[in-house]
Amino acid sequence: MIWEVFRQEKKGGYHTHCGNVHAPDREMALMFAQIQHARRKPTHSLWVVPKEEIGEVDHEEATFGGTTDKAYRWAMTFNTDIEFAQEIADSQREQEQADRARAEAEGDD
């Protein structure tokens, strides 16, 4: 039975997928996950999930992100002053990063 493994690097962070392990039950899956995915990398917590419990749809079945141009949804569209409030500047920076990541992902296809 295959178990997908999610690792949380730091306390309070997100659990992100890092691979899978082959194990007969949850207890062994947790043990193998520790050995295979958390031995060297900094880890705060691990999740294991039976693979068959994960629903999936991939890019062959669905068009992700829609086909319409949604540039109007992004903070960069509005040319206003962000420097007066740190939290708005932070949000804009995050959105710019996400935009770059999206452009890179599209470039890969």
Next chain:
Amino acid sequence: MDLDTVKQRAGPREFSPKDDMPEEYRKAATRMIQFHANSEIMGAYLEKPFIRQAPSLDRKLAFSAKVQDEIGHGQLLYRAAENLGVKTREEMLDELADGRGKFLNCFHYPMESWEEVPMIGFFVDGAAMRRQATLKNTSWEPYAHAMDKICFEEGFHIKHGESILAELATGSKAQQERLQAAFDEWWPRILQFFGPTNDSSTHHDFASSVGLKTMTNDELRQQFLNAYLPKAERYGLEIPDTPRIVHHEDEGRYEVVEEDLDWDEFWTVAKNEYEPGIGQIDAREAAQEAVEWVRESMETPAGGPAPAAAD
């Protein structure tokens, strides 16, 4: 975990659903997150009619995206409150519909003109985001995770709000006058966004001692004033004479004269007893009933087990 341990350990993203939290913590966190979630939903309902009134296609698209975001934030927050195990999402939605659920004072007031839109979209959202940015460090991890996404999107709302504000402030004479009138009306409510001062805030001390809140109402209001008051002036808005604002130039800060704010009205609003606000709650109840069938169909999928928590 006992309360003393909670207070000792309290820190950013310290506690998550796997921790055995004492009831006082779970209740305080539920109260706070439910209030926040309700406010997102009620804000969206207040703004929804203005999607139709948006003066251009660009504004319409951006504004409807904003309203969608706010509803999504509400759902995300109900999820973060739900896993505290005090109330289910259904209970929280029912409380909102029947007038027991509390929400932000600003969203009790009716909105009539497009010139009022930036009052919410820039000033109120700006105040909200100032507070939300500090909540990325709240001790309840699911709440902090919700803030990551909410702040990511909220920056867009505020920039859109500022763009509307800039457009109206440089528009026709009539637009400028209506904008000033909207500002005169909304400014005192906006000042009350952060609630009463520390000495009369009932819940602050506990929430702060267990790391749910990381800043006081006073500190947040101070930061907000320092950032947003000069903004209002830069767009040519005149700050009304009352409530009086004192500028301490030597300390680089502004101060609101507390007695000029109408706290009686604030508390009437807070108890859901303010007349126009009751109309908003009734409208929400009607909407809630109208889409009851959608929630029902999600709860009992044909032939499948009921999901633990549908997001």
